[in-house]
Amino acid sequence: MRYSVLVILFFVFQFDGVFAQNDHCGQDVQHTANLISRYLSEAPLAPRDDQYIPLVFQLIGDDGGNIDILYNDIYEAVCLTNGYFSESGLQFYILSIDRPFSSSSFEDDPLGNSQLIEMTQHPQALDIFVANFSPASGFDLFSSFTSFTYDAIFIRDEALNGTSQALAHQLGHYFHLLHPFAGWLDVISPEEYYDPTGGNSAVAILPNGIVTELVDGSNCESSGDLICDTPPDFFFGSYFQGCPQNATILDANGQLIPWMPGNIMGSFVDCPTENYFFSPQQNQVMLADYLNPEKDYLRELPAPTLGTITQETVVLIAPISGATLDFNGLLQWTSAGENISYIVEFSRLPGFNLMHEQFVATDTFINLNNCQDFDPYNYYWRVRPVTAGNNCTTSFSSVESFEANPCIDITNDKILQLEWRIYPNPVSHREGLQLSTTLPSPQVFSISLSTITGELISRQKQEFQAETSIFTIPKPNLPTGVYLITLEAEGKTSTKRLIVQ
C-alpha cells in the first residue's frame, strides 16, 4: 500500500516556532523534520547488502506524443545516482521505462492531473515522471520536484542525464532530506541577510523568522537541514555558481563558515560531477527512511535480476554498410552477457545529434515494425548494452548504416500476441527442438522455419492444446547459423530467432 502524506503546497508550516518553510522542492517540512530527528536519535543502521529500489520512469509526451528524453540518458542518470548513493546502502534499478500517456496540460500543470498520475503509478515502485515541463509548470528554477501527495518525483527531461544531480537531489528529498540552506530561499537581498553591524556576518534571524545555523553546532539540530555533519549553507539570494572553493562568510557569531561545495542537497552548482556527495548523516537518514513503514511498498518486489555484462560493447551484425534492411525488419548484434538489455538508437545523421527512434531491447535483435517510422532513407544505428542497475562501464557500438527500403510493413495489428518459447536455444545439430506456449483454448498454428534473409525452409501446421503445450520439432538438420521461427494464426505472426550451433 502506498502511504500518502497530505501536503498543501506553498503553505507555511511551523516547527517548534523557529522552523517554518516549504522550501520549493516539495517537502513536507514538519513531517520531514520529525522523521530526521527520530532517525538521528536512533543507532545508525548498518547496511547489509545493497537494497535495490525499483524505479519506473514515466515519460510523458506533449499532445502530439513527442518526447525529448533519450533512454540512454535515463540509464546514465541511474548509474550516476547509484554512485552518489554507494555509501548509503541504497541502490536503484530501472524496473521499466513507460510512455503511459501524452498530455500538454501535464507539461503545464503536472500536479493538476491527479487522475492521470494515479492511474499510471506503479504500486510497488517509485515513479519518476519525466516531461518537457513548460514555464507555466513552475519548474523553471529547479527542474525537478518531489511530491509526497503522490510519492513521486517529477523531473524536466533536460535535467535527467549522466551529469545532473537532479535525480539524486530529489531522491534525497524523497528519503526525507532537507536543504542545508533550508529557509533561505525566501531571502533575496543582502539587506535581509547581512547583519548591518557585523561586516560579512549573517543575521541571527531571517525576516521569515528562521534562526540561521551556527558554525559551533549549537543549533544544528533545529536549524538548516537539522543535520549536524553538514555545515551552515547560506543561500544568499542565488546558488553558488561555478562551485567556488572558498568564500569569507561568517555566521551570526562572526565565525567563518567551513566551505562545503558539492553537497547534493546544497546550494553549490557547477561542481565537477564526481565532487558531489551525501554526508554520512544524510546517508543515515535516507537508509532509515527507506526502512520506515511509509516505504513498505518499495520492498514488496522480489530482488531484481541485475544481469551480467561480459562484453562492454557489442558488434552490429546486420544490416551494416548501407545494406538494405531485410524483409522482416530484423536488426541484430552480438551478445554482451546474461539478462541484460540493449539501447538501440536510430538517426538520420551519423553523429546522432538528432534521434530518429530509440528502443530498449531485451534480446540481441529487434524487429522494426512501424512502416511509417522508417521512410526509405539511409539510417545510422548503434547499440549499447545496459543492465537495470549499473551501466557505467559499457559504451555504444560502432555506428553502422542501412537503407530502409522497401518499407517494412509489419504493423502492430499483424503481430500475434502470444507468449511462447523455443528451447534449447542455441540448439545443436543432434538435438530436437521444443516449442512451448500456454493457451486458454486449443489453437492451430502454422510454424515456419526460415533463414535470416527470409528464405523459407519448412512450414507445417500444428494444433496446440489448451494450457501448457509442448511440441517437438524434428531435429533441425541445418548448417550452423541464425534462423527465424515464425508462428502464424489468423493472419498474425510472431517471430523468434533460433541459433543452430
Ligand SMILES: [Zn+2]
Ligand atoms: Zn531541493
